[in-house]
Amino acid sequence: MKRSADSSRTPSEGGRKLRWMRLDNAAKIFPAARRRNWNNVFRLSATLTENIDPATLQSALDVTVKRFPSIAVRLRTGLFWYFLEEVPKAPPVQRENSYPLTPMSFADIQKCAFRVLYYKKRIAVEFFHALTDGNGGLVFLKTLTAEYLTQKGVDIPNDNGVLCRLAQPTQSELEDSFQKNESLVSAGRKEAPAFRLTGEKEPDGYLNVTTGILPSGDIIGLARKYGVSVTTLLCAVLIECFIGIQNERVPHRKRHRAVKICVPVNLRKMFTSESLRNYVLTITPGVDPRLGDYTFEEILKSVHHQLGVELTSKQMSAKIAANVNAERVWALKIMPLFIKNIAMKLVYNTVGERHSCITLSNLGVVTLPAEMEAHVERLDFVLGVQATYPNNCGVLSYKDKVYINFIRNTKEPTLELKFFTYLLKLGIRAAVESNQR
Amino acid sequence: MYCVKCGVELRESETKCPLCKTAVYHPDIPVDPAAAEAAAVFPPSTPQPHAKVSHKGILFILTFCFAIPVIILFLCDYNFNGGITWSGYAVGALIFCYAVIVLPIWFHRPNPVIFVPTSFAAAALYLLYISEATGGGWFMSFAFWVVLWAAAASTAIVALVRYVRRGYLFIAGGALISAGGYCVLIEYLVNRAFGVGDSLTWSLYPLTAGVLLGIMLIVIALVPVLRESLHKRFFI
Numbered sequence: 242m243k244r245s246a247d248s249s250r251t252p253s254e255g256g257r258k259l260r261w262m263r264l265d266n267a268a269k270i271f272p273a274a275r276r277r278n279w280n281n282v283f284r285l286s287a288t289l290t291e292n293i294d295p296a297t298l299q300s301a302l303d304v305t306v307k308r309f310p311s312i313a314v315r316l317r318t319g320l321f322w323y324f325l326e327e328v329p330k331a332p333p334v335q336r337e338n339s340y341p342l343t344p345m346s347f348a349d350i351q352k353c354a355f356r357v358l359y360y361k362k363r364i365a366v367e368f369f370h371a372l373t374d375g376n377g378g379l380v381f382l383k384t385l386t387a388e389y390l391t392q393k394g395v396d397i398p399n400d401n402g403v404l405c406r407l408a409q410p411t412q413s414e415l416e417d418s419f420q421k422n423e424s425l426v427s428a429g430r431k432e433a434p435a436f437r438l439t440g441e442k443e444p445d446g447y448l449n450v451t452t453g454i455l456p457s458g459d460i461i462g463l464a465r466k467y468g469v470s471v472t473t474l475l476c477a478v479l480i481e482c483f484i485g486i487q488n489e490r491v492p493h494r495k496r497h498r499a500v501k502i503c504v505p506v507n508l509r510k511m512f513t514s515e516s517l518r519n520y521v522l523t524i525t526p527g528v529d530p531r532l533g534d535y536t537f538e539e540i541l542k543s544v545h546h547q548l549g550v551e552l553t554s555k556q557m558s559a560k561i562a563a564n565v566n567a568e569r570v571w572a573l574k575i576m577p578l579f580i581k582n583i584a585m586k587l588v589y590n591t592v593g594e595r596h597s598c599i600t601l602s603n604l605g606v607v608t609l610p611a612e613m614e615a616h617v618e619r620l621d622f623v624l625g626v627q628a629t630y631p632n633n634c635g636v637l638s639y640k641d642k643v644y645i646n647f648i649r650n651t652k653e654p655t656l657e658l659k660f661f662t663y664l665l666k667l668g669i670r671a672a673v674e675s676n677q678r
Numbered sequence: 679m680y681c682v683k684c685g686v687e688l689r690e691s692e693t694k695c696p697l698c699k700t701a702v703y704h705p706d707i708p709v710d711p712a713a714a715e716a717a718a719v720f721p722p723s724t725p726q727p728h729a730k731v732s733h734k735g736i737l738f739i740l741t742f743c744f745a746i747p748v749i750i751l752f753l754c755d756y757n758f759n760g761g762i763t764w765s766g767y768a769v770g771a772l773i774f775c776y777a778v779i780v781l782p783i784w785f786h787r788p789n790p791v792i793f794v795p796t797s798f799a800a801a802a803l804y805l806l807y808i809s810e811a812t813g814g815g816w817f818m819s820f821a822f823w824v825v826l827w828a829a830a831a832s833t834a835i836v837a838l839v840r841y842v843r844r845g846y847l848f849i850a851g852g853a854l855i856s857a858g859g860y861c862v863l864i865e866y867l868v869n870r871a872f873g874v875g876d877s878l879t880w881s882l883y884p885l886t887a888g889v890l891l892g893i894m895l896i897v898i899a900l901v902p903v904l905r906e907s908l909h910k911r912f913f914i
């Protein structure tokens with residue numbers, strides 16, 4: 242039995258005025274940084290208890306997109322800036338490929354900058370990063386899944402991040418919150434380059450996803466034992482692994498580089514924002530192996546304190562100011578887009594990815610309305626690979642499990658092997674699954 | 679099931695450990711690929727067309743970039759002078775550059791042992807054209823031998839470096855001696871073709887220097903003790 246939550250809306254959408262908006266402050270770099278076969282993308286998926294019905298999913302998507310005028314968009318080109326424009330109608334849902342986040346070409350992004358995929362019991366949404374960040378994307382996925390389940394006859398209340406599909410989008414959801422919370426002083430940006438893991442690339446662009454599933458209780462217990470957060474713990478394990486890999490590969494200590502992890506920070510809680518657009522900043526805690534050997538406890542302590550110094554609203558607003566001020570330079574504003582693109586691409590290529598070994602994005606504990614939790618088995622968060630480094634890591638926790646998704650564009654699972662065996666040493670056994678060929 | 683090598687737990691979708699690639703093994707439970715396929719996390723991998731910049735496309739664009747000035751030069755020359763006069767030299771230079779830079783890219787793995795002599799052949803043809811067009815008559819008496827020696831020496835060096843892959847000191851020594859000899863050849867040919875003089879003067883200095891340095895390198899190559907002591911004193 243099917244029931245649409247949106248039956249009151251007239252089906253004809255011809256001649257509707259399409260909403261458009263500027264790219265938010267963090268998003269501006271993404272279209273400029275693009276490369277052939279690479280764009281900055283990420284993916285969120287929900288695994289339900291039953292196989293997905295594509296027709297219902299399509300109709301749920303048709304309803305959901307209208308509630309998200311800042312996400313259901315395509316990228317358009319202006320003379321001076323790119324902008325986002327609502328798509329006239331939802332894109333068709335597609336069956337998954339053999340790997341996630343297949344290249345989203347610039348031409349695709351100009352038609353529709355996100356896609357909805359299904360496979361077996363799983364609904365996945367893959368976003369171009371200029372639209373939103375992980376937290377905004379999660380609201381979209383939750384709402385889409387809720388609408389799908391509603392149409393399948395399950396009653397789901399609109400809380401825990403599920404939005405009402407009948408309501409109008411609010412201004413606070415569409416705002417670029419970066420413009421509101423800057424400090425008077427800009428933070429400096431100077432940083433040392435980080436160690437780069439390399440490996441033989443998959444020849445056809447195949448992306449390997451390796452998921453480690455850990456019991457939440459184990460990992461929270463361990464973090465508590467050390468007196469740190471789960472993100473700090475995972476971050477320290479990654480640093481430990483990269484130090485090990487660097488020791489194996491670079492024999493001379495003097496040639497070693499800093500080992501740093503890029504950690505996106507959700508600013509919505511810090512500055513109370515409801516924005517569904519990008520509202521994250523990254524910090525890069527790490528250690529410098531040239532200073533000597535670190536024990537795991539030392540790494541933990543260092544990361545813990547680095548996060549403590551950085552994760553304050555004052556420090557963050559200084560970082561925001563640095564980014565926002567750059568975008569307000571008058572001479573930059575009036576440059577034609579293609580010149581801006583060249584400049585921004587140069588900046589991105591020289592500094593954008595040099596300061597970290599990997600991105601560790603932790604969405605934290607994700608909750609759903611209780612009625613929905615019974616129908617959703619699992620959630621996953623997969624980051625796309627970066628242009629220049631081969632691995633990335635997306636983490637979220639749902640029900641009593643933590644899902645750690647490693648993606649990689651190279652053949653050998655060097656980092657994954659180190660990471661999960663190190664966790665095993667710490668007493669946490671991961672169950673792993675993958676899309677290996 | 680657990681990986682027997684690295685110890686992680688393996689979900690039923692895995693037929694080998696995704697971390698250490700060890701096959702899933704349990705003495706009592708037979709491996710069931712069908713069950714693994716049913717539990718697969720993603721659809722089976724089908725070969726996907728991967729967008730690549732076409733090698734041929736770049737070559738055509740490059741060729742085009744060379745062809746346009748060639749046509750423009752000919753047209754201008756024809757309009758002003760009613761024939762090919764000065765444009766021949768410019769076009770010749772373009773064709774020479776094309777042969778040196780673009781021609782090797784036409785091959786999948788350009789072999790320097792082949793394209794070094796072809797580059798010299800292109801240079802020789804260009805010089806032949808200039809010599810004939812200006813009525814200089816110095817090609818066979820001068821340019822041909824200069825190019826031939828340079829081509830032979832460069833090709834020999836490239837071939838030795840590529841195929842022998844050691845004895846670099848011998849190769850460098852030989853190259854220095856042959857460079858000294860090259861100077862003598864040039865002075866001799868200049869004297870003979872253009873009647874500048876009839877004895878060798880300046881070329882004997884580079885010859886002496888080249889031969890001395892070359893012999894020194896070969897001696898260093900022959901005596902390992904010397905090599906070691908030099909390394910000890912001059913390491914950077």
Ligand SMILES: [Zn+2]
Binds near residue numbers: 684685696697699700
């Ligand atoms: Zn294993």
